Amino acid sequence: MPSQPRIAMVAGEASGDLLASLLLGGMRGLWPDLQAFGIGGPQMASQGFDAWWPSDRLAVHGYSVELLRRLVELVRIRHQLRARLLAAPPSVFIGVDAPDFNLALETDLRAAGTRTVHFVCPSIWAWRADRVEKIRRAADHVLCIFPFEPALLAKHGIAATYVGHPLAAVIPREPDRAAARARLGLPQEGPVLAILPGSRSAEVQYITPAFFKAAALIRKALPAIKMIVPAVPALQERITACARDCGMQDALQIVTGQSHTVLAACDVTLIASGTATLEAALFKRPMVIGYRMHPVSWRLMRRRQLQPWVGLPNILCQDFVVPELIQDAATPEALAAAVLEWLAACQSRSDRVTALQKRFAALHDILARNTSELASDAIRQIIEA
Incomplete structure (x- = not known):
């Protein structure tokens, strides 16, 4: 094993940047x-990562239309990265999520003799089951964040290790709501709604207007409510402009980043489907999951959907424990009504909220492992092999 391994990594979007930064901490x-080195974001950079390209260059939305618009740029970046890694092979290549980008790159590197690890199993159990063969060709090993995935991959001859979900180790089992509210300048009493419209550019386009219009209806019903939006820095200006267009610029507190603090502070969250929904579940917060995308992308994705659920909390619980309002169902009126139901349940301390918190606490226990140590040990074994 080299005393100072050279580790190439590619992480796309904010969630991949977070996962990769936690992995880097364990490997150090x-x-x-x-x-x-490779492609990463600011949290990876804080761990000494040398980002040849920023991770937000890989952020795409939907299944076909938006991806086609970015295809030329993505292919060019992958070609340049592949050439650079083939010229000076790393000890191991770790693709963090971003399967559309990483699996093809891993396949080429592996064929040339570089060991490859894919961190976060693509959701072959939810949709895109055809990716199994791509994973088998691409990865020497898969690091899985959900406990049922290694057995599923083993059926297809793919080596894998369950390492738990890194977020379950960093999010406290009992979040400090009072401290979070103080940090954000929110009152200790009274309802707080967190609005998380996503971390991708096209999500701002398709999701944010419906969320902010729903927020206007919620405010009309509950004038005293506080509403806070954690914005990805690159999108904060556009989110602020959307709030202004919806007449909500004075009603929404838009902050840079701080999504975990916001989730700890809130009573309920209106949230776009994605990794953030799992974060909200680990914070034990009632939520309404909403999502909208280009109509063509939606039709293509629905044909490949293997489960009735879209949101990660519902998929992991195998039940509709929180509402999902997707595409045409995600109207401002429907979103507002679902949020107001949760807010009323929180105010009355209903059994519905208690039951949800118990489900999420059990999920937290299942996902909480020493992910950095388990993943780093698996990577060490790959490098030594």
């Missing part, structure tokens, strides 16, 4: 002087 426990 084994190799304090490791070199890590």
Whole structure:
């Protein structure tokens, strides 16, 4: 094993940046002087990662239309990265999520003799089951964040390790609501709604207007409510403009980042489907999941959907424990009504909220592992092999 391994990584979007930064922290426990480089974001950079391209360059939305618009740029970046890694092969390549980008790159690198690890199993159990063969060709090993995935991959001859979900280790089992509200300048009493419209550019286009119009209806019903929006820095200006267009610029507190603090502070969240919904579940917060995309993308995705649920909390619980309002169902009126139901349940301390919190606490226990250590040990074994 090299004393200072050279580790290439690609992480796309804010969620991948977070997962990769936690993995980097664990690997530095084994190799304090490791070199890590590739495509990453600010949280990876805080771990000493050398980002040749920023992770937000990989952010795409939907299944076909939006991806086609970005295809030329994505292919060019992948071609340049592949050439650079083939010219100076790393000790291991770790693709963090972003399967459309990473699996093809991993396949080429593996064929050339570079060991490859894919961190976060693509959701072959939810949709895109055809990706199984791509994973088998691409990855020497898959690091799985959900406990049922290794057995599923083993049926297809793919080596995998369950490492738990990194977020379950960093999110406290009992979030400090009072401290979070104080940090954000929110009152200790009274309802707080967190609005998380997503971290991708097209999500701002398709989702944010419906969310903010729903927020206007919620405010009309509950004038004293506080509403806070954690915005990805690159999208904050557009989110602020959307709030202004919806006449909500004075009603919404828009902050840069701080999504975990916002989730800890809120009573309920209106949230776009994605990793953030799992974060909200780990914070034990009632939520309404909404999502909208280009109509063509939606039709294509629905044909490949293997389960009745879209949101991660519902998929993991195998039940509609929180409402999902997707595409045409995600009207401002429907979103507002679902949020107001949760807010009323929180105010009355109903059994519905208690039952949900118990489900989410059990989920937290299942997902909480020493992910950094388990993942780093699996990567060490791959490098030593």
